Amino acid sequence: MGLRPGRCYRKHQRPNTRQSTRVPKKGYVKGVPKPKITEFELGTKADYDTSLFLIAQRPVQIRHNALEAARVVTVQTIEKSIARGSTFFLKIRVYPHQVLRENAMATGAGADRFQSGMRQSFGKPIGTAARVFKGQKIIEVRVNKGNIIVAKTALKKAAYKLPTPCKIIVESVATTFGSVTSKKINAGKPLNAV
16 A cells, blocks of 8 residues: 555644653554664754754645755765865754654455444554654754855755755854854745855
């Protein structure tokens, strides 16, 4: 059976599944599939002078395959267009914890005889999603000043893969890697101003 469209799962809902790690017997959901996205940090951890963030403008659930697609297109665009000898660092800042379920319905002739309809319709796990709130940072890219336009283009392409409108914020990082001291350059410019 194929994958349902993303619109079936993008609504921000309260988590009502439980996956117990210490006492697996108590978990409501059995056999949660592994997320497609496995790498959350890519590139070189070094000192960069600029950070760019992709920020969600609506509360939404982002499926694991959409996160992976956004990561792949960002890395490909940056690696293809970045200046020779330059490096970058990319970090996916959300993790798909929310378990998505589907109550599979039988189709075809005579399906109604062995199908129970909406009785016991809890569903089987089919994937995972990250719960993202309005204004939350989804992807972070760190580059030097000469590659800001390349990183902006990459984040714009990544935004097309996600089920929410996004904005890109550029911050000037004054100190070394891992610090939080920064100064916003163009906070909140809409995406089409790249």
